[in-house]
Amino acid sequence: MVFNRKDYYFNGIDWVINAFDEKNKNFTQCGNQSQIVVELEGKIKDEDVEEFFKKLLGNLPFLKGSIKRALNLAPYWKFEKSFDFDKLFHFFKPEFKFDKELFDFLHQRSTEPLDGYLFSFDYVVSEQKSYILMRFDHRILDAHGAEIVLSYLLSQSEKQISCNAQGANLDHWKSKFFSGQRINRFLRSLFNEDTNLYFDSKSISQAKHTGSFCSFSPEETKIINKRGIENAGYLMNGIFLLAASVEAVKNFDAENKVMGESIIVPVNVDTRSNNQDCKLTFFNHTSFIMYKIPSQSDMADTIRSLKSQFLNQVKGKITYHFFNCCMLLRIAPAKLIGKIMDRIMSGNPFAFSFSYVNNGDFKLNYVAGCKVANILHMPTVPYQPGVGIFFTKHKDRLNLFVSSYNTKLSYTETHDLCSKIKDALLNGK
Amino acid sequence: MDNNQLKDALKKEISTILGIDVDKINDSASFETLGMDSLSLVELFVFIENNFNIQLMDSTISEEDFQNIDSLADCILRNKS
Numbered sequence: 001m002v003f004n005r006k007d008y009y010f011n012g013i014d015w016v017i018n019a020f021d022e023k024n025k026n027f028t029q030c031g032n033q034s035q036i037v038v039e040l041e042g043k044i045k046d047e048d049v050e051e052f053f054k055k056l057l058g059n060l061p062f063l064k065g066s067i068k069r070a071l072n073l074a075p076y077w078k079f080e081k082s083f084d085f086d087k088l089f090h091f092f093k094p095e096f097k098f099d100k101e102l103f104d105f106l107h108q109r110s111t112e113p114l115d116g117y118l119f120s121f122d123y124v125v126s127e128q129k130s131y132i133l134m135r136f137d138h139r140i141l142d143a144h145g146a147e148i149v150l151s152y153l154l155s156q157s158e159k160q161i162s163c164n165a166q167g168a169n170l171d172h173w174k175s176k177f178f179s180g181q182r183i184n185r186f187l188r189s190l191f192n193e194d195t196n197l198y199f200d201s202k203s204i205s206q207a208k209h210t211g212s213f214c215s216f217s218p219e220e221t222k223i224i225n226k227r228g229i230e231n232a233g234y235l236m237n238g239i240f241l242l243a244a245s246v247e248a249v250k251n252f253d254a255e256n257k258v259m260g261e262s263i264i265v266p267v268n269v270d271t272r273s274n275n276q277d278c279k280l281t282f283f284n285h286t287s288f289i290m291y292k293i294p295s296q297s298d299m300a301d302t303i304r305s306l307k308s309q310f311l312n313q314v315k316g317k318i319t320y321h322f323f324n325c326c327m328l329l330r331i332a333p334a335k336l337i338g339k340i341m342d343r344i345m346s347g348n349p350f351a352f353s354f355s356y357v358n359n360g361d362f363k364l365n366y367v368a369g370c371k372v373a374n375i376l377h378m379p380t381v382p383y384q385p386g387v388g389i390f391f392t393k394h395k396d397r398l399n400l401f402v403s404s405y406n407t408k409l410s411y412t413e414t415h416d417l418c419s420k421i422k423d424a425l426l427n428g429k
Numbered sequence: 430m431d432n433n434q435l436k437d438a439l440k441k442e443i444s445t446i447l448g449i450d451v452d453k454i455n456d457s458a459s460f461e462t463l464g465m466d467s468l469s470l471v472e473l474f475v476f477i478e479n480n481f482n483i484q485l486m487d488s489t490i491s492e493e494d495f496q497n498i499d500s501l502a503d504c505i506l507r508n509k510s
Binding site: 229233234235236237238240269270273304307308310311314316319358 | 467498
């Protein structure tokens with residue numbers, strides 16, 4: 001594979017994520033990164049583990065990257081392939097008595113800084129199960145892309161995964177400015193004079209990531225799917241999950257929750273169409289839909305409101321305009337964008353981040369002869385809003401991960417919120 | 430517009446939304462199998478609203494109506510008349 005530096009420009013969303021990455025690192029040294037956990041029934045033989053992961057790392061087109069600016073001022077990646085295996089791979093055999101201890105360990109690994117690398121892998125063996133952990137830098141991969149890459153790597157193919165070019169996109173300025181105008185108007189209408197619900201910051205000197213995880217059984221998942229269809233409609237499970245999360249947050253008795261007239265939630269959406277998956281593996285192909293929900297509404301009203309806003313934002317091509325106008329932001333250094341974000345976020349506009357990856361792109365049923373039991377995503381939430389509710393579904397299992405900074409929610413509070421969401425999903429009205 | 434023309438129009442739109450060949454869209458293939466998600470479904474709703482003046486997002490149309498091209502075309506014709 002021939003690398004041409006000009007082929008690996010940042011798109012606008014990559015650049016915004018890069019700004020979040022810098023801000024996150026200021027808090028905890030851990031950037032805007034995520035971890036996918038592949039739960040296996042069985043384990044890879046001890047003597048084969050090192051060879052398996054060496055081959056896997058060798059199949060990645062790059063492992064390190066630094067950011068440069070081209071003469072046209074667009075930022076691009078300068079990639080490196082060299083790596084130190086001992087830094088990028090760790091093998092653990094912890095002895096845990098309870099699942100909770102295992103989860104805490106997996107979560108602690110998800111917040112391990114990548115130290116300049118773009119990927120890092122762990123293999124964890126615990127009793128009859130084992131777990132493959134891939135941590136990745138969100139500047140280079142989004143959740144869908146990461147599943148495609150991991151699926152490919154774990155298939156132990158003989159071929160290296162390829163990274164398609166991403167151009168500088170220094171054209172169609174009029175359209176980008178028009179998108180910017182649309183988004184400015186949209187955001188102004190969203191952030192009017194209402195006070196919004198948010199989690200205020202606690203005064204803790206050492207900010208750390210904290211989180212809670214819940215995997216629903218196939219029976220519970222079936223119930224949630226059924227309730228989703230009954231309450232929100234066919235293929236509208238994401239709306240139902242968000243409505244239940246909103247309900248749980250409203251009823252959640254946190255020490256530092258500040259109640260307001262409305263709740264604003266940014267939701268990540270994947271912008272790839274089906275035939276693009278193989279081409280658009282790397283970089284971020286996501287955008288946003290932003291919902292504003294009156295805090296007095298019940299779950300049925302919330303669903304109605306979410307569906308109507310969803311329709312209106314699709315009609316208004318808001319996801320396209322977000323993606324398009326973010327291209328303009330690349331001219332600003334990440335530090336400057338960070339300062340602008342600080343100003344916007346000082347008003348605490350958002351309650352929490354939300355995403356739902358429904359039966360993603362991880363297609364393998366077996367890895368190294370072991371059956372794949374579940375796939376979990378553990379993203380570190382951006383510094384603002386500092387609380388994230390992330391759902392993933394793998395085959396017949398729904399997974400929920402609540403990610404937060406301890407300055408926003410304590411460890412116990414993330415567990416409480418997780419239970420409240422579970423209750424709203426299974427019993428909420 | 431008769432049933433066949435309606436189905437062809439839906440297939441063409443779904444092909445654009447999902448980025449798959451029109452030939453691969455069978456009348457009875459379920460939308461979920463084709464890879465439709467909530468975003469693409471709402472994009473299809475917008476197309477139906479713009480072209481047939483039927484609002485499906487807030488309707489009480491059942492899951493069965495959205496199974497495939499056949500059932501969706503029937504549903505549109507039923508709601509139009």
